[in-house]
Amino acid sequence: MDVRSICLGILTRGEATGYEIRKVFEGSGFQHFAEASFGSIYPALSRLTEEGLVSVREEAQKKRPDRKVYSITPAGRSAFLAGLMKTLPEDRHRSPFLFAMLFSDLLPGSRVRFLVDDYIAQGEQKLAQLERKQKETLLPGERFAIGLGHTMYTAMLEFLRMHRGEIEEQLPQAAE
Amino acid sequence: MDVRSICLGILTRGEATGYEIRKVFEGSGFQHFAEASFGSIYPALSRLTEEGLVSVREEAQKKRPDRKVYSITPAGRSAFLAGLMKTLPEDRHRSPFLFAMLFSDLLPGSRVRFLVDDYIAQGEQKLAQLERKQKETLLPGERFAIGLGHTMYTAMLEFLRMHRGEIEEQLPQAAE
DNA sequence: TCGATTTATATCGGGCCTATATAGGCTAGG
């Protein structure tokens, strides 16, 4: 989803600063389907303000950068929901790990084993994070999204443990 | 993975045109972890040629645009493998569908049901495609990547069928 | 006490995608 919609979506739940919007998707168990960087959030909020879809309240703090608290306007809420009524873009998944595994026959067996170990460890961390999140009070949609992530990471880890041997067993012609 | 590496990777398996590189990831069962558009492939191949990592052979066809067939050079092969030996970037997954589900409480129930139906249908198509691909002769790494995709899509579909009720049951305050 | 982390905004360069342009051949349906 584009960063504009991400910002509007967060703001439907209450006012927030750019910094806070970023943190919602940072280490919070949502990264498996949406995220946005500062470099895109701040320009997006500026443009949304120009267009009247959000409003700003500047809290000039003593000796700190001005805290700009954004709120969604009625026009912004309409635009956000209108966006969700149009055809959604397709999912996009990028996995440098799986791409690398495509060429496991060209890599030293030790490298393949390391990459698999590392990927499993990362998956376990994300699973633990999702489980922590599941204990919090969540909206139905949030519970659903977290639950789906949990299911998929669990299935992924099981597959990795079951099938890693198929790419780690080096064929004779490949050098170790 | 960056487009440069994707191009080099394909070319380790044999020469190809930009058009053919694109097609490898188009409807071929690999889209769930890697893809690249023409708009990035052609510039990437030009730069790789300048850098000596690939070489071109121009086949001037009668009344057709020149077919530029690219081959990887020894330097290109080294650079590609060196890239796979460095720390890999993390996976990045974007799902406008799951993002929209986060706001299922703000949407009409009919819209939520439509989106879920559509997403399930798409998932079934991808699963069928992966199963067709599994019947082909594949390298171990390819079989592994396709198998993992199959496992995850299967788990995803099961979750969707089991839990869709949790977001489709509208709470009283939400309008239909 | 001093360094690291956190809060907080902003910009620049670069990478990648979408849409568009060009152009002729093939194929299926009317």
Next chain:
DNA sequence: CCTAGCCTATATAGGCCCGATATAAATCGA
């Protein structure tokens, strides 16, 4: 038989987004 749409094939421009960097002070931990 014609023609519309798709396939092959390369290329560019505009725009979106990310990563890195800059700035600046407060707070927390060793």
